[in-house]
Amino acid sequence: MTYVDSWTQSDPLRRRLRRLTKGERREEAIDFLKLYHHELELPPADLEKRTRAVLAELQRTGSYTHTTAELSFGARVAWRNHANCIGRLYWKSLEVNDARDVTDPDEMALRVIAHLGKSTTSGARRSAITIFGPARDDRPTAYFDCHQLTQYAGYLRDDGVLGDPQNVEATRSAIALGWQPPATPSAFDLLPFVIRDATGPRRLYELPPGTVREVDIVHPTLPGIASLGLRWYTVPLVTDMILTIGGIDYPCAPFNGFYMATEIASRNFVDQARYNLLDRVGDAIGVDKADPYWKDRALTELNRAVLSSFNAAEAAIIDHHAASQQYIDFVRIEHALGRDVSGNWAWIVPPQASAACPVFHLPMTDHHDVPNFYRTRAIDGAALRSAKLTEQRGRTLRRVDRIKRRLRHWLRTRG
Known part of the structure; x- marks a missing residue:
C-alpha cells in the first residue's frame, strides 16, 4: 500500500549533492575512464574513442551516460575506495543491478523489495547494489x-522510548503519512520505507509479509538472554548513501552487505542512543556488577548469542576477528597491486576486543578517492576527489593538485 504526503518547495537532495564545476566533472570523468581502461587492460584506442564521446556529451548536455560495464566497474571501485567498510576483500564480487531506466516510485519500490528478497533468501555473504537514475541539473x-x-520503529513515551530511539522521527513521519502501528506496539516493529518522488512528495511503502527475515537471539548455554525477547533482521540494506562515479552522482543506489556480529550486539543493542540493553543483559546472565569487568563479559556473551543465533538460522554473518583478518588480507592484496587503501580507523576497528584485532595496530588514512559513496557534501562528500592512480605524476604536479583541491574546498565553504 502507498501513502503520499503533500508536496513541499524544499529540495533536500540538492542540499546533499556534491557541487562540481564543469571542469571538475570533466576531470573526474577523464580520470575514471583512464582507471576503467587501465584496470581492464583495454586498448588505448578504445580509451581515446570513449573519452572523445564523453567529452562531447559533457559539452553538449553537462552530463554523460555510463555504459553498463562502466557502471558495474564504478560501483565496485566505489566500494573498494569506501574508507568506512571493513568487508572490502570481495569487492570484485559485488552484484550490480542496473535499474537506471526505472523512474516510477512504485516500480522502484518493487525493484528494491526484490533485491532484499533475493539477498535474504540466499543466505550467502554476497553483496549487491541496485542503481537507479543519476542526478541531473535539468x-x-x-x-x-x-x-x-529495514528499520525498527521507535515510540516515544512518557517513560522513554519503546523500540529503537534512532528511529523516533522516522516513526513519527511514517504515522503522519498514514502508517498504522500494531495494536500492541513492541520493541521490534518493522517500519515501512519511504521514497521521495521527483516532484517532492514522500511515498510510504510497507514491506510485504515474508520479505524480511528476522532471527531470534538466544544463547547456546545462557537461557537468560532468550528471556529478553531480542531479534534482528538478517540483511542490512542501506538506502541513504549517494554513489558517485566519474563526476556523476547516483542518489538512489541501495546496497547490502552482511552483518558483523558486533554491529548488532555491541552497537545496536548496547549503545546508549540505541536499545541501551547492557544492564539488562548483565542481569539476564547473572553477572556480579561489583566486578569491574562485568560489562566485558555481558558484551562477549551477547556477541556469542548473536553469532550463534545467526549461524543456527544459516543467515550470513561474520565475527569481528575473522572480519579483521579479511581486511588485513584486502590491504595486502591492494598493496601488492600498487594501490593505496583508504581506511577510517574509527569505523574499521571493531568495538569489541579492539586491541586483539590486527586492524587496531594498522595505520589508516582516508584518501577520499572517487568513485566512492557519501551521505552529504557537508559530512563526507566535499572531500572526495580524483586519485589519478594511473598517472605517473611528479612532485610539482602533485603539489599543484593539492593547491587546486584546497582552493576548491575554500570556494565551496565560502558559499
Whole structure:
C-alpha cells in the first residue's frame, strides 16, 4: 500500500549533492575512464574513442551516460575506495543491478523489495547494489528517504522510548503519512520505507509479509538472554548513501552487505542512543556488577548469542576477528597491486576486543578517492576527489593538485 504526503518547495537532495564545476566533472570523468581502461587492460584506442564521446556529451548536455560495464566497474571501485567498510576483500564480487531506466516510485519500490528478497533468501555473504537514475541539473530524481530499507520503529513515551530511539522521527513521519502501528506496539516493529518522488512528495511503502527475515537471539548455554525477547533482521540494506562515479552522482543506489556480529550486539543493542540493553543483559546472565569487568563479559556473551543465533538460522554473518583478518588480507592484496587503501580507523576497528584485532595496530588514512559513496557534501562528500592512480605524476604536479583541491574546498565553504 502507498501513502503520499503533500508536496513541499524544499529540495533536500540538492542540499546533499556534491557541487562540481564543469571542469571538475570533466576531470573526474577523464580520470575514471583512464582507471576503467587501465584496470581492464583495454586498448588505448578504445580509451581515446570513449573519452572523445564523453567529452562531447559533457559539452553538449553537462552530463554523460555510463555504459553498463562502466557502471558495474564504478560501483565496485566505489566500494573498494569506501574508507568506512571493513568487508572490502570481495569487492570484485559485488552484484550490480542496473535499474537506471526505472523512474516510477512504485516500480522502484518493487525493484528494491526484490533485491532484499533475493539477498535474504540466499543466505550467502554476497553483496549487491541496485542503481537507479543519476542526478541531473535539468530535472529532479526520486530517491529513498530512509537510512535502511529495514528499520525498527521507535515510540516515544512518557517513560522513554519503546523500540529503537534512532528511529523516533522516522516513526513519527511514517504515522503522519498514514502508517498504522500494531495494536500492541513492541520493541521490534518493522517500519515501512519511504521514497521521495521527483516532484517532492514522500511515498510510504510497507514491506510485504515474508520479505524480511528476522532471527531470534538466544544463547547456546545462557537461557537468560532468550528471556529478553531480542531479534534482528538478517540483511542490512542501506538506502541513504549517494554513489558517485566519474563526476556523476547516483542518489538512489541501495546496497547490502552482511552483518558483523558486533554491529548488532555491541552497537545496536548496547549503545546508549540505541536499545541501551547492557544492564539488562548483565542481569539476564547473572553477572556480579561489583566486578569491574562485568560489562566485558555481558558484551562477549551477547556477541556469542548473536553469532550463534545467526549461524543456527544459516543467515550470513561474520565475527569481528575473522572480519579483521579479511581486511588485513584486502590491504595486502591492494598493496601488492600498487594501490593505496583508504581506511577510517574509527569505523574499521571493531568495538569489541579492539586491541586483539590486527586492524587496531594498522595505520589508516582516508584518501577520499572517487568513485566512492557519501551521505552529504557537508559530512563526507566535499572531500572526495580524483586519485589519478594511473598517472605517473611528479612532485610539482602533485603539489599543484593539492593547491587546486584546497582552493576548491575554500570556494565551496565560502558559499
